[in-house]
Every structure is written in C-alpha cells, then in structure tokens.
Amino acid sequence: MIEVRRLVKRFGLKTVLRGVDFHVEQGEFVALLGPNGAGKTTFLRILASLARPTLGEVRINGYLLPQQAAAVRQRLGVVSHLPLLYGDLTAEENLRFYGRLYGLDGLDGRVSELLARVGLAERRRDLVRTFSRGMQQRLAIGRALIHQPDVLLLDEPHTGLDQDACEMLDTILRDVAAQGQTVVMTSHDLARAEDLATRFDVLSRGVIVASAAAQALPPEGLLSFYRQALRAPAQKGAA
Amino acid sequence: MKPFLRTMGAIVWKDLAAEWRSREMISGMLVFALLVVFIFNFALELSPATRSSVTAGVLWVTFAFAGTLGLNRSMAAEKDRGCLDGLLLAPVDRTALYFGKMLSNLVFMLAVAVIVMPVYSVLYTVNLMQPGLWAVVALGSLGYVSVGTLLASMAVQARTRDILLPILLFPVLIPLLVAAVKASSGFLQAIPMEEIWPWLNLMIVYDVVFISTAFMVFEAVVEE
Structure with a gap:
C-alpha cells in the first residue's frame, strides 16, 4: 500500500510537487498520467x-x-526508461548481481524462472549490450522483480519500444498485476495505460488534478477524462 | 558484517567481469600512462645524476593522470545506463557500495602500475624493483582511489564531469602526491629509511583520513 500526504518537492526555488495526496491499495494498478514537466518522474x-x-x-x-x-x-x-543494466554482463549475470545486492540465496532457480518469464531464457548467456531496446526493457522488469517486491514502480516503460516490444511488455505487466503486486506506472501512452491500469491519476503542475477508477471513466474513454482534467487543474487541485 | 562484505564482493566482481569483457578502462589508462612515460623520457633527456630524483615525479604524474581516466570511466559506466540508481535502489549500506567501487578502482590502478613500472625501469634505467617502492605505490594508489572514488561520485552527477573531476581531485591530492614523490625518490636514491618514514607516515595518515571521510559522507554524496 502507498500513502502520500501533502508531498512537496522543491529544487532550489523551483517547486516541482505542490502538495500531492496519493493513495494506492494493495494490488491496484495505477497509471499516473500528465504532461511533460508535471512532476511524474520526481x-x-x-x-x-x-x-x-x-x-x-x-x-x-x-x-x-x-x-x-x-x-x-x-x-x-x-523500472525506468533507462534499463539499469550493465551492458558488459550477460542477462544472467545482471540478474545474479542484483540478486546478491538484495541478499538472495539460491539464485540459480530464481534467475532461470525470471528469464523464462520475460522470454529471455535462450539469451541468458548473451551480453546485454547486444540486446535490442525491447529485450533490455524485458530484462529490466526481470531485474525489478528479482526480489519479489510488493510494489512495482514503472517510469514510462514503453519509451523507445516498437509495437511488438510494447505488446510483450504489456503481457509481462498484466502477469505481474495478476499476481497481486501493486503497480504504479507513469505513461504518455493513454491507450496502453487504459488497457493495463485499474485506476488513473492525472498529475499536472505538481498536483493530482483528477483520479478515477477504470469503471468510472466517461464513456468517451481515458483521453476525454485526461483532457478534461488538464483543462481545470487549479480548481481540482485545490479540491 | 556479512551483507556488507557480500555487497562489496558483488560490486568488485561486477566491475572486474565487465572490465574483463570490454577492457575499455584498463586499455585507456595503460595507453595513456605509457605515452606519458615515453613523452617524458624524450622531453627531459635526464642525466644519470638527476635521473633518480626526477623519475619519481614522472612516475606519480603518470599515475595521477592515468588514474583520472579510470575514475571517470568507472563512475560514468554506473551513471550512463542508470545503474547508479540500480545500486541505490538496493537495500544495502551505501558505504559498502563505496568500498566496492574503491576496491575495483584500486585493482585497476595497481594493474596499470604493474605493467607501467617495468617499462619505467627500462626507459629511465633505474631499479624500480624494490619492495619499499612497491609499498609506496600501494599506499599512494590506496589514497588516490579513496579520495578519487568519492569525488568521482560527486563529479559524475554534473554534465562537465570529465573536466570537473581533475579540478576537484588534484588540489586534494597534493599532500599525497608530494609524500609519494618524496618517498619514492628516497627509495630510488637509497637514502636512509629514517628520512623516508615521515613521508610514509603522511601517506598512511592521508589514507586513513580520506577513507574515514568517505565512509561518513558517501551516502550524502550519492543521494539527492
């Protein structure tokens, strides 16, 4: 569960987050949407x-x-748009390295299981620098899941991926969500967010200006909800 | 203590394995160091009388410049693909990350020294194969990487990291480099040990002070 109250973040004189309230229940998949510079990555x-x-x-x-x-x-x-992986290590070595940092024992089984889950079992001994962007992103998800976290944070995970890679990534994310892990994902891709998430929060100018469950979206869909949310940020943010 | 050592071991293993595959850092440091050795050899045209006193300075200038290449590369490899965040996301003691990186950098620095020293010995016709001199190289390298790893972790956050690191590092290194040159020169000229000890002591104190400082401040340096 994630609980955020009146969160403010300043970098010098610049205020990036201006009192964010945010609540996520265990097992929810929340898509955090917003324009560039809204404060999502921060x-x-x-x-x-x-x-x-x-x-x-x-x-x-x-x-x-x-x-x-x-x-x-x-x-x-x-998982961020950068892979957080070492190009001169193999897929297997990367997972093993991060597993050691998390103090895990018996890594052989866990590494094999994750590589199979993200569809890279056959490339386990290849250097990561030889992987395509999509393969690196799948391995990045394997890295993020190595210690079986309760909460998964994804910062624009579809950035730079082609259509096939995006679909493969979505399959893995659905699988993660189905296992009851809490997921918070920032995205500019509204269609994918609508397909994956169970709730949508819109962050604009450092405040959450709208929030809705998937069932509560207007009949026109997420795009309509998003545009409406961005039109009146001040009033909704104050509320 | 076990998680601390396991984290350190994992970092050192990762750095050595990655370097074994790419050989980017070692080869860059080595080529640069050998070029400096050759250039000084031709530029200075040392007479036998002055050779042993000047050679120590050349040796440490070479190590200092080659070392900055290695330090920059070592931290850039963590930063460029977001791996530094990957390390910081792990539930580990930040000082274990520091000591892991420091140990890897020390291994690279000593590997360069092991290859460069015999070349020195031939070009400058001085006997560099002395245990005391190797002890100075070890102490000097330890001090160099202890402060260098810390400052490289700071500099890597900046866009101008390649320029920033030497600017930050060299002023802080002055006491260590002076002591290392004096101690090395002492061994090369075979002066009495009691005249060399103060410089060795200075290097030991420098190493202890900067390793302790890094131990205390590394977390604050790498976290936003």
Missing part, C-alpha cells in the same frame, strides 16, 4: 527512495520515507 523517484521529499509524508507498506528507506527498498521494484 514523484516516482521519491516513492523509490531515490529523492527526498521537501515536505509531506510518504509511506509504503507502512514504512516511512526516507527514515525507513532500507525496509521500503526491500519491498520495491523499479
């Missing part, structure tokens, strides 16, 4: 314990950030 970096909040309270599974960051990190997987 928000996700704070949830991932990679950045500190200026003000406000962030709790993940009851653990407070940044005070209990180590406990949060043990339960968190992160």
